[in-house]
Amino acid sequence: MNNLPITSLIHTYLAFSLLIHAFAAPTLLFQGFNWASNKKEGGWYNSLMNSVSDIAAAGVTHVWLPPPSQSAAPEGYLPGRLYDLNSKYGNEAELKALINAFRSKGIKCIADIVINHRTAEKQDSRGIWCIFEGGTADDRLDWGPSLICKDDKNYSDGLGNLDTGTDFPGAPDIDHLNPRVQRELSDWMNWLKTEIGFDGWRFDYALGYSPSITKVYMENTSPNFAVGEIWNSLLKEQDGKLAYNQDQHRNELAQWVKNSGGVVTAFDFTTKGILQVAMNGELWRMKDSNGNPPGMIGILPGNAATFIDNHDTYSQNLSPFPSEKVLQGYVYILTHPGVPSLFYDHFFEWGLKDEIIKLTTIRSRNGISATSKVQIMVADSDLYVAMIDDKVIAKIGPKYDVGNIIPPNFQIATSGLDYAVWEKK
Numbered sequence: 358m359n360n361l362p363i364t365s366l367i368h369t370y371l372a373f374s375l376l377i378h379a380f381a382a383p384t385l386l387f388q389g390f391n392w393a394s395n396k397k398e399g400g401w402y403n404s405l406m407n408s409v410s411d412i413a414a415a416g417v418t419h420v421w422l423p424p425p426s427q428s429a430a431p432e433g434y435l436p437g438r439l440y441d442l443n444s445k446y447g448n449e450a451e452l453k454a455l456i457n458a459f460r461s462k463g464i465k466c467i468a469d470i471v472i473n474h475r476t477a478e479k480q481d482s483r484g485i486w487c488i489f490e491g492g493t494a495d496d497r498l499d500w501g502p503s504l505i506c507k508d509d510k511n512y513s514d515g516l517g518n519l520d521t522g523t524d525f526p527g528a529p530d531i532d533h534l535n536p537r538v539q540r541e542l543s544d545w546m547n548w549l550k551t552e553i554g555f556d557g558w559r560f561d562y563a564l565g566y567s568p569s570i571t572k573v574y575m576e577n578t579s580p581n582f583a584v585g586e587i588w589n590s591l592l593k594e595q596d597g598k599l600a601y602n603q604d605q606h607r608n609e610l611a612q613w614v615k616n617s618g619g620v621v622t623a624f625d626f627t628t629k630g631i632l633q634v635a636m637n638g639e640l641w642r643m644k645d646s647n648g649n650p651p652g653m654i655g656i657l658p659g660n661a662a663t664f665i666d667n668h669d670t671y672s673q674n675l676s677p678f679p680s681e682k683v684l685q686g687y688v689y690i691l692t693h694p695g696v697p698s699l700f701y702d703h704f705f706e707w708g709l710k711d712e713i714i715k716l717t718t719i720r721s722r723n724g725i726s727a728t729s730k731v732q733i734m735v736a737d738s739d740l741y742v743a744m745i746d747d748k749v750i751a752k753i754g755p756k757y758d759v760g761n762i763i764p765p766n767f768q769i770a771t772s773g774l775d776y777a778v779w780e781k782k
Contacts, residue, residue, distance in 0.1 A: 383726040384582060385717060386467070386662060386698035387417040392672030394423060394701075395431040395445035402447030402455045409455075411710060413462035415699065416717045419582050420459055421467040421559050425452060425549070427492065429476040432668075433469065434561065435528055437476040438492030439545050442553070449553070456554035465556035465581055468549050472542055472574075473565030474528040475500075477512075487512045487529060491541075498541050506530045521567035533570040543577035550578065557582035560621075564588070568616035575618050584622045584662045584696075587613050588669075591630040599634045601642060603627050603651060611657040622696055625661040628652025629670070629678070632689060635741075636682040640754050643689075644736035650693065658694035659727045665690065666700050684712055685753040688776045691716040692751040693743070694729045715771045719778055723748040734762055750779040 389412070394401040401423070412420060424433030427441040442449035456466045478490035481502060491498025502514035509520065509530040517532035524530060532538055549555045557580035563571060564587055575583060587610055592600040607627040614623050631651050635642040645651040653661035665686040670676040678686055683703055690697040691713075697720075703709050719725075725745055735742040740756035742763075750767055752759060753776045767779040 382416065382418055382721065383724075384696045385416055385418050385720075386582075386584070386664075386696060387412055387415070387420045387704070388664075388667055388698060388700050389420045390423045390446070390668065391700075391702050392432060392668045395433070400447035400451060401445075402451040406455055406458055408705065409458045409462060409464075411705075412459075413464060415704070415710075415714050416721050417464055417699065419465045419467050419557065421584075421698070422446075422452075422455075422469065422555075424469040424471050424561070425553070426471075429528075434471055435474075435476045436471050437478060438490050439475075439498050440492030440548070453553060460554065466554065467557045467559050467582060467584075468546075468553075468555040469561055470546065470558045470574075471561040472531065472533075473522070473562045474525045474530050476528050481514075485512055487514075491545075498545065500531075500538075504532050504535050504538055506532050520565075521570060522563075522565040525562060525565050530565065533566045533573075539570075539573055539577070543574060546574065546578045550580075556580065559583070560585040562586060563613070568613050571613075571621060572616070572618040575621055582622070583620070584624060585613065585617065587623050588626055591627065599631070599642075602646070603631060604645075606630075607651075607653045607656055610653045610661070614657060614660045619660075622660045622662045623653065624667075624698075625653040625663045625695060628654055628661070628663050628690070628695070629665065630676070632686060633676075633678045633682075636679050636685060636753075638738050640741040641736050641738055643741050644733045648733060650731055650733070654693060654695040658729075661695040661727070662698055663690040663693070663695040664698040664700065665703065667698075671700065671702060682775075683707070684709060684773055685776045687713055687716055688751055688753050688778060689741075691720050692725065692745050692749055692778060693731060694725075694727055694745075696727050712771070712773060716778070719749060719770050719780065723780060725749060735759075748781050752777045752779075 389405055397404045423446050425442050426436040427438040429435040431445040459466055477486040477488050479488040481487050487502040489500040503516035505513040505517050506520035507513050507515050507517045512529035518534040520530050563585035591603055591606050594600050610623045631642050645655055649655040665678045729746045732744045740754040742752045744750045755775045766782050768782050770778045770780040
């Protein structure tokens with residue numbers, strides 16, 4: 358055996374680790390459910406098993422799965438017994454089997470973490486539903502009203518701390534400043550990693566507690582990937598139309614990331630909100646006053662998770678992308694910086710799988726990443742053209758004639774109704 362100095366071995370290992378990381382595929386997220394998935398006959402986890410290969414074929418690196426715990430609402434967003442993973446989506450064994458199936462394809466699974474609020478198991482002596490059960494034989498996560506925010510007066514006994522975020526009216530808001538809450542929720546999340554197989558988190562309703570709290574859970578659980586839902590309204594003009602300048606909106610997202618420790622990503626609601634309005638003959642909106650993308654990807658792309666729709670915006674019709682323009686939306690997010698997210702419905706139920714895979718293949722083949730550079734060539738009412746990393750050119754909008762702006766050393770890679778993508782020859 359070679360007697361290499363231990364320092365040499367360490368340096369060799371570190372160099373190898375950095376090399377592996379450098380060639381790791383940029384993150385591509387897939388939302389693996391919609392609002393109605395809990396109603397699937399035979400269980401959603403079992404159903405999704407049949408889709409693992411197709412999802413892998415798109416180059417997906419991370420799949421976001423629904424909230425795993427027992428819940429008062431079938432969709433999972435009113436959780437109670439957190440350690441009880443028998444939900445309307447399936448049971449714990451089925452969930453583990455699904456995660457293992459994704460892992461066999463090199464895909465990591467993201468748990469939807471609903472920790473801002475919680476539903477109680479029993480009433481206290483006042484008749485208030487505020488006695489929580491964790492789902493284990495011991496007292497882990499077995500909380501009472503003193504661990505509810507004191508300003509949540511419908512449930513609290515006044516002994517907790519004030520809420521650090523926005524109130525959620527549908528269930529007791531948990532006091533995340535309490536050390537026991539932080540410790541036991543962190544333990545539960547780490548159990549989801551070590552025992553169930555999850556690798557990261559989607560923080561539901563992250564406005565409900567301060568970003569300093571998110572930072573605690575990030576540091577205590579070290580996820581491979583995490584993304585937060587910070588969903589604020591975009592700025593409107595007095596006439597009700599979307600304001601051109603959305604700097605305040607995207608700066609709030611960027612500040613949340615920074616205050617959460619700088620590692621977590623945030624869903625880029627700014628880009629979604631602007632893009633879906635711009636699709637209606639207002640593509641000039643897709644260039645800010647500095648010539649950059651107008652969403653979060655224009656200021657902090659490495660921490661921006663772009664998306665077209667999700668289980669809220671589309672499934673519940675809260676802010677749906679124009680249906681006939683969805684592919685153009687994917688052309689934008691899959692050629693631009695940020696961490697793009699695909700939606701189950703678009704991929705499978707809308708029959709867009711083949712076209713989306715063409716776009717994800719182009720992204721992968723050209724090494725487009727979350728921090729790729731964008732040069733916006735045209736942003737007119739009916740035409741948007743941008744070059745990314747000097748390797749790919751994307752065009753969206755109904756204007757067919759792009760004139761002579763496409764360099765001769767680029768060739769068409771894919772095209773469809775009102776969109777085209779070129780690659781360097």
